[in-house]
Amino acid sequence: MRMVPKLTLMDADSIMRACFKKAGEIGVDMDIAITDDGGNLILFKRMDNARITSIDIAMGKSFTASAARKSTRAYGEISVPGKPAFGINTSNQGKFSIVAGGLPLFAGEQIVGGVGCSSGTPDQDEIVAQAGVDAFLMMQNY
Amino acid sequence: MRMVPKLTLMDADSIMRACFKKAGEIGVDMDIAITDDGGNLILFKRMDNARITSIDIAMGKSFTASAARKSTRAYGEISVPGKPAFGINTSNQGKFSIVAGGLPLFAGEQIVGGVGCSSGTPDQDEIVAQAGVDAFLMMQNY
């Protein structure tokens, strides 16, 4: 066996708070999901005017970012027709998201989870997810 | 058209807080899900020692209680072999839960959502869900 760091609900709550702050700043109601290193959900919140379809999309982005250790935007770029990962989004029962807005959470080199946002444009979604990642990095420096 | 009351994320946060308080009192880490009247997820939290399988189960209980407007325990009682709802739990892609721990949220006669808890015994799960329902009823009296 080896020892690995594990995200707690308290960590997830702090990340969520930073995402909410940013979503408020840009004025877009969001669905936000946070998963652990195994891709399993820890925390999910849907703001009052966020989309219903984005419940599943936010979870898919968060799952993908944590379980594939890469941003969903990066997967999107290599998944257009003619690129090597084209078609990858039908894997994992369709949960593999290639739409921007999912970011991995690392503790040093070690993957510990992911944040997925949906309901704005993919660019807006990623800005909100990034605020969560930034807060998480800040937390680790204290 | 008609006007219907709609659960907000703020409502869900208050319900969740009451569930957490009760889970702390009985000393069991839980997965807790809160859905709206459409059966769609608003809020989900997994405590650090709650079960991974209970992520889906808590969501299923919450979905069922809100979308079928009845406690999952009540469905469990009429779903044993020979009873009229036997087999109902395979419907809705298996999300129809007949295990106690899912309770509907009403505003008067009107369904507005559901709470689903999982990770303890079904009895413990229902106690925690009930604490959420009680808090919601209290909120309506103010």
Added chain:
Amino acid sequence: MRMVPKLTLMDADSIMRACFKKAGEIGVDMDIAITDDGGNLILFKRMDNARITSIDIAMGKSFTASAARKSTRAYGEISVPGKPAFGINTSNQGKFSIVAGGLPLFAGEQIVGGVGCSSGTPDQDEIVAQAGVDAFLMMQNY
């Protein structure tokens, strides 16, 4: 964050070897799956005369034992009609197994994974899974 032990492929290989030894002793070809603490597959082997249906069943047992932290037999006992968990096996997209043959792997109090066996009778399946668990406990004492 908190630090938790994580099962390695080398651990899983050792557990698998012990299961194979026991399956050979009782003379039954098996499908055997080993998952980590997040319920995600690490290792799977199907012996030449093991059942095709048992590929999925072994994986479901292993998933359930690790992600619910309990033997699938224990879930089976509380899932007969009239018991509190009746109907729980339709959750988790039907991957929640209540058939004996899935056992959790603990490192002290901490869940680290699960073993699931299928293709014999459920009693035989559990004997083979138990051989894997025993080997894992032995490994921890060295």
Added chain:
Amino acid sequence: MRMVPKLTLMDADSIMRACFKKAGEIGVDMDIAITDDGGNLILFKRMDNARITSIDIAMGKSFTASAARKSTRAYGEISVPGKPAFGINTSNQGKFSIVAGGLPLFAGEQIVGGVGCSSGTPDQDEIVAQAGVDAFLMMQNY
């Protein structure tokens, strides 16, 4: 009836060993799946730093290569928009993979199985799968 050759677990173990050797040489931890002529899993291994999402992807590649008797790369080429197989990857519950890294195993003209690798780039995945195929061809010459 007719007699057909059937891959054994011992064959699969040898193929896996060759894949592991190559993955070590190129320095990428992989998820590797080997299926029989029916598309059914015989053997699966996830290395310690391989991706969680690649569990399903490796299985999908292996399934596709064996059950469609063609490399997943070849399917990728004819599945871009405007080409005849465009959209084929949503079939078979999304398990039909069109991402390189899945190769069929033939005994002469007869399909006997497939190897699927995932976690590197699709090119790296295919190199590792090819090492398995090469080893299998060598084995048949003895």
